[in-house]
């Protein structure tokens with residue numbers, strides 16, 4: 001799917017939610033390099049993010065699109081997928097990457113915080129898949145990769161976040177069964193700590209650096225995962241090379257998914 005840039009074959013189209021974030025920009029960069037046209041969907045900064053990518057000129061047409069959308073709003077999701085379809089006439093791949101991680105303990109959790117985490121991290125991806133299905137039925141196939149987290153297995157983050165990411169694994173396994181007959185594969189890429197705004201918001205530089213150091217120390221490879229590592233795994237799962245990989249959770253965690261509690 002990723003190398004179809006010949007004149008007669010239209011370049012494949014990928015939607016990346018959370019496309020204005022740290023991981024989203026890295027995923028978009030790698031997919032553009034693989035020949036995809038990429039729609040960056042984000043609740044804020046989508047247009048600005050799209051403008052960061054140089055266009056390739058009139059001959060090849062527009063290759064990056066920015067669409068402001070809150071993935072928890074089904075009407076907005078429906079409209080965003082339709083906008084991509086109107087612009088490029090297809091959607092080959094969906095990367096469910098938008099996510100939030102509000103900080104709380106179980107003792108301090110408020111129902112609203114719990115619900116919004118589950119809404120963004122789990123309901124949003126389900127709505128995105130729902131509204132891509134008619135296009136995949138029309139096209140005879142498609143791909144879904146959802147960005148989970150190491151914590152689905154090891155815990156260690158907030159309970160709402162861990163629950164949402166474990167839920168993504170469950171939803172993906174069902175998507176694999178339900179959508180297989182349409183030629184759609186569905187997988188999860190589960191990173192560990194990556195330096196992005198998501199982690200920068202957890203504390204000051206000293207706190208975040210110490211947190212990062214603990215992950216590097218817990219890795220058998222002794223290093224941190226970078227956004228491009230996650231993007232490369234996504235690109236592989238969207239490619240024809242991965243056509244028979246579905247229902248899978250691929251850890252991009254430098255081995256820290258095997259580590260005991262990292263705190």
Ligand SMILES: NC(=O)c1ccc[n+]([C@@H]2O[C@H](COP(=O)([O-])OP(=O)(O)OC[C@H]3O[C@@H](n4cnc5c(N)ncnc54)[C@H](O)[C@@H]3O)[C@@H](O)[C@H]2O)c1
Nearest residue numbers: 018020021022023043070071097098099149193194196198
């Ligand atoms: N950074 C890490 O250490 C790490 C580790 C494991 C998994 N992840 C996952 O990777 C994904 C990307 O995170 P990131 O690290 O790039 O964080 P980030 O904060 O840089 O990016 C997240 C993006 O999602 C967008 N977003 C949030 N709520 C949204 C909504 N309702 N609708 C549309 N867009 C919304 C934000 O505006 C932001 O641009 C998330 O799913 C996150 O859980 C991150």
